[in-house]
Ligand SMILES: [Zn+2]
């Protein structure tokens with residue numbers, strides 16, 4: 001089994017077409033070809049760091065500001081999930097908690113682990129690590145649920161003095177955090193995982 | 202699929218293919234219709250051509266475009282509270298945000314659930330329309346299909362649908378809500394998009410774009 005890198009070639013990320021190193025443009029799809037056969041981890045670390053930093057205000061500032069005839073209240077991400085528990089909507093509370101807390105934090109840890117684990121090549125772990133990467137790629141987008149909930153509620157509940165719901169600043173921070181971690185996952189090159197399993201020539 | 206150690210010569214250059222996941226090198230695969238080529242090493246689906254795939258994907262993409270248009274303009278949710286009756290379409294919802302700090306939120310939501318899914322559909326239709334009739338691709342078809350591929354993770358209609366369900370529960374105490382036709386149109390859009398993405402073989406499309414290009 002030979003890899004494109006071992007053959008001294010670069011592969012197009014978009015369509016898989018292989019070309020000699022130094023070629024500018026993919027002959028099949030026209031995409032710009034990378035100069036190295038592996039994408040660098042630096043971009044991954046940069047996006048991941050940005051995602052983690054902005055996740056902090058997303059949790060401390062209010063996500064939703066509700067005012068009704070009787071009172072005014074503000075709720076954070078976690079507060080919103082707890083409120084749902086009080087209503088007895090356990091299923092929905094679980095979805096919100098999972099999408100807004102478990103997935104983002106799990107994703108930070110998973111991407112960090114994948115990037116760090118590359119320093120220790122473990123051919124026996126390649127399949128596990130690849131599975132983790134696929135899960136992260138697939139599930140990460142679903143964190144966006146809470147942003148949509150806030151947007152929908154704020155658009156709907158504009159009933160003057162009866163009830164008004166407005167988004168808080170955390171909605172924007174959370175949105176950015178999800179986008180940044182998606183970019184971190186997208187810039188991670190899965191080939192780096194498989195290099196541990198490369199047969200020596 | 203045959204693995205290769207050497208670089209075969211071809212008029213167009215090296216007809217070699219590397220698995221995008223694990224970098225394993227292959228001779229350009231010739232995959233018969235209705236069969237699947239998997240990477241030996243990592244199991245990634247390299248090609249899965251189907252008969253009449255272009256016509257099928259096109260039909261699905263056009264259906265999606267109609268459903269998406271309906272989802273944008275028809276009422277999405279019907280709200281009643283304290284004698285107030287509020288009918289909101291996605292277009293209204295986006296306009297509510299057109300003031301204050303939350304403009305960026307409105308812009309991003311509009312992008313993720315309306316503009317990006319729509320742009321992706323147009324790019325796919327633009328790419329496949331001439332290919333289905335064995336014609337030369339339109340100008341910049343390759344760039345259009347690259348765009349469609351790149352936008353894929355950012356098209357989030359299905360996540361929005363789940364968001365609507367959560368919002369319904371949250372607002373339960375404040376008002377009575379009914380789902381309008383646009384909600385069902387968007388749910389339809391989500392289903393059709395899944396069908397479309399699973400019946401689309403990227404490898405076949407890139408090969409056809411390359412072959413008809415010269
Ligand atoms: Zn390419």
Ligand SMILES: [Zn+2]
Pocket residue numbers: 220221222223224225240241242243244245
């Ligand atoms: Zn592979």
